[in-house]
Amino acid sequence: MADVVIIGSGISGASSAYELAREGLKVVLIDRFGPAAMASGWTLAGVRQSGRHPAELPLAKAAVEIWQTLSDELDTPTHYRRGGNLRLARTPEEAEIISGIVLDQAAAGLDISLLGSNAEVREVAPALAEHVLCASLCTSDGSADPTSTVLGFVRAAERLGVETRFGERVFSIDVVDGRVSGVTTDKGTIPAPKVVVAAGIFGNEVLSPLGITVPLQVPMVTVLRSAPLEETLTQVIGVANADCAGRQEYNGRFRVTSGLQDWHGGLLETETAAGTRPRVLPTGLSMAEVVQLFGDVVPAFATAQIEDYWAGLIDLTPDALPVIDAGTGVEGLVVTMGFSGHGFCLGPITGKLVSDLVQERPARLPIEAFQYSRFHNSRHFLEGATLHG
Ligand SMILES: Cc1cc2nc3c(=O)[nH]c(=O)nc-3n(C[C@H](O)[C@H](O)[C@H](O)COP(=O)(O)OP(=O)(O)OC[C@H]3O[C@@H](n4cnc5c(N)ncnc54)[C@H](O)[C@@H]3O)c2cc1C
Structure with missing residues (x-):
């Protein structure tokens, strides 16, 4: 029997597993694909405080503090760079x-x-x-390498005794008399008094049967990655209307994103060396637009050879703020999802906040703005997400 089951090993779930294990809890971390298989691998991975909603700013500032020493703490290079x-x-x-x-x-x-x-x-x-x-x-803004960071959290969590189960899908959260009793996966049941839903765009698949639905739109973003070029850019670049963003990675490759686009639901499952991974394909037109728009502000990118491309999906809530909450009405359930295109930077502090909620103590930072119940209050309008790295 585990103390906590965490559904999803993106940066939110992996950092939560690490933080809970640091405090001595017995944790099972499950992902239907694997670490950083979805948004946390598809991301631009800007570590940004600027342009944040006032409710998110204290979290972003706290996260940036943690990012300074995270490589040492996890004993893994996160390739964090405070380049602005x-x-x-x-x-x-x-x-x-x-x-x-x-x-x-x-x-x-x-x-x-x-x-x-x-x-x-x-x-x-x-x-x-x-x-x-x-x-x-x-x-004081910057960027990091997303896959290395998530793997760093996962490995550090495993060293602390977390049981990781990748390639396993949670079908349901089991509830008895209004209390969580565990989860049922495609491989069996795992009893636990606490369950954390960190499942990104798929969060509602496990929440809806409990009568809980986080209102989400799921737009997509085209991402291009170039061959390595001479290092010329240390900052993460955004533009005022958010129609493109990009940065140069530690290895010289440019990682560049489009603005938000409609996603029509296509998601392939492809076999990779790391296991089955989801893949969403952008259109050729959208890729050409990204080259044109970002190449217009960073001329070196306009002629760069493109080595890889994908589309990333965003769990966009009506106010573009996440849900980080234990107040859904089901005892023992903690929800952390809906990061609306901003959740990579927040990852290290998200884990600490989830740990507070799982252990039923006051959250270390204000999180009232991230309550699930806000969606049931009278007025809610779509602010729309923007990506600026
Ligand atoms: C193109 C793009 C650019 C971005 N740029 C930035 C940026 O510059 N800065 C920033 O801070 N943020 C950015 N973001 C947002 C950020 O990447 C995400 O908010 C963050 O990675 C979300 O992490 P997560 O762990 O909550 O979700 P995810 O990374 O999506 O993880 C959810 C995990 O849950 C697993 N899962 C789902 N359902 C189940 C199930 N039933 N059973 C088991 N496992 C399940 C999935 O396989 C997945 O691995 C960007 C996102 C995208 C797509």
């Missing part, structure tokens, strides 16, 4: 948006500044094009 985040304006209208972001976020206490001319922008990022008008710069 630049959000660019390409038109006068975008310049107004950027100025507004800088004012708002500086007032919220973030180390964000306005680079008001192309010369100022290119002084910090010479790889950018000469027609970029201005940019916001948050020097």
